[in-house]
Amino acid sequence: MERYTIGIDLGGTNIKAGVLNARRQLLCKASRPTGAQRPWQAVADDMAALVLELIKQAGVDRRACAGVGVGCPGTIDAAAGRVLYSNNLKGWVDVPLAEHIGSALGLPVRLSNDANCAALGECLAGAARDCGSAVLLTLGTGVGGGVVWNGRVIEGGPGGMELGHTMLISEGEPCTCGRRGCVEAYCSATALIREAVRAARARPDSLLNTLCRGDLSQMDGKIPFDAAQAGDAAAGAVVERYLRHLGEAVVDMVNIFRPQVVLLSGGVCAQGEVLTAPLTEYVRRYAFASPHLEPPPVRIAMLGSDAGLIGAGCLVDCR
């Protein structure tokens, strides 16, 4: 009887779930709205119901299901299976999520932060599946991340691995966490857009304005790269600074963990080699003791929005 696991990616908007086989292939998936304004028990009951629905949909014998992994945004106590706090799930304070779903299903349930799950998914079944160790940085509204070592998530203590909330510029830009100058405040898509808007305002003749059709609220993470590629000097400076800050953050992760590869995910990563080539070179140049150690390459993650649920499914066997 083949062995299966279920991965759930719990977001503020949707609950996504999928069934993985023993080779960590996604057999089928489904989703439903989170309805995050409801009591957490209602959301957890829906998660359990979605698992049962998926098991049926996949035509899998329930006894062949080894367990359920859940990736959850926010501050997680993975060892205890509890959501301590989450910005995206208002009112969730110290929620015993793993226990609740486990009781409903009669299956073991593992919990981790969603960025940790994405890192695990990419390391075991995605862009780093040739590597035992990887650091993933997700560049979105904020900057998150996860670290996988010998095929397992390094959890740290409850609330650990907030890789985006490490300092890049003391007393720099305000960060969502209350500090100033964090990696998130310079390397998120939000930060890239902020800098592009500033540059567009300072240089009304810049292509940055043209590509926004004169409406800076339409600025996105792609426009600065497009304008830079077309030779626009203001956009070129924005992109160059963004890449340097991202390079500094990546080198920090290399100097701390020395993974076999650094992965990047998030919308900005559509830029592909425009990001990875200069960043790999930056790591080669600036990582500690670089001449004596093979510096890890920087790659783009490949599982997209499935990384979290695939990684969550992998949690069952990889803790």
Next chain:
Amino acid sequence: MERYTIGIDLGGTNIKAGVLNARRQLLCKASRPTGAQRPWQAVADDMAALVLELIKQAGVDRRACAGVGVGCPGTIDAAAGRVLYSNNLKGWVDVPLAEHIGSALGLPVRLSNDANCAALGECLAGAARDCGSAVLLTLGTGVGGGVVWNGRVIEGGPGGMELGHTMLISEGEPCTCGRRGCVEAYCSATALIREAVRAARARPDSLLNTLCRGDLSQMDGKIPFDAAQAGDAAAGAVVERYLRHLGEAVVDMVNIFRPQVVLLSGGVCAQGEVLTAPLTEYVRRYAFASPHLEPPPVRIAMLGSDAGLIGAGCLVDCR
């Protein structure tokens, strides 16, 4: 028959070694000059000879000796037991140190970075012995560190855990690693002295000059604290900035690892609560999701210069 382990702390100047009992108490220790200009094999042979001498001195049955741990400066491949490169041991490139000593002694030999060993020693037998997890930052000529989780060193890949070579101020002060703005460039004793000298030059009336007897080459890591305590404004500003930078570095470590405690070691730590009280408060205020998580306290390490060899002895059982 009680079980013993041997710890060796290999430095650029001296080889120090000690015998630990099963309760990780240091029974006896000895040292000899490293003679680092010699071929590495000669140094390694001396390390083995020192172990035999110590076993004899301690009156321990050699069959009761479970193994030898070695803490070594520089870039270590712990899994392979090799010294890849070390600033303090010139010419050591990819040296199979564990194998060489192990063959000479007929005992298992484990190798790790010296800062990792110090962290392990403090966590198992020192200032964090009530905790399973700790981050240690050593504030000396440079800034090193180590991370212990569930009583074991988190090694990362070869050359990992260079905690002092993470960014604090992008494009800031030059760092010994070739980057600019690393934690080491702001939080080392060297950096504190640099800033105190700058402040003394800018303010000839400052007590900083008086305490150096007019010779700024005599500036040390204690004078700025003494002058600040005496009410000197220039020194006060230097100390305040140093504490803020150190606080930022400590919060970074908390946000990444969420240890139960953060330890500081090195000469600056003679300041005791003058460091730990404001830093603990800084962590309480700025660590990610601080209101929802118990923030770890900052403590001074307590094993002093024995931390490395005690931790090295602990490596034998804790890998």
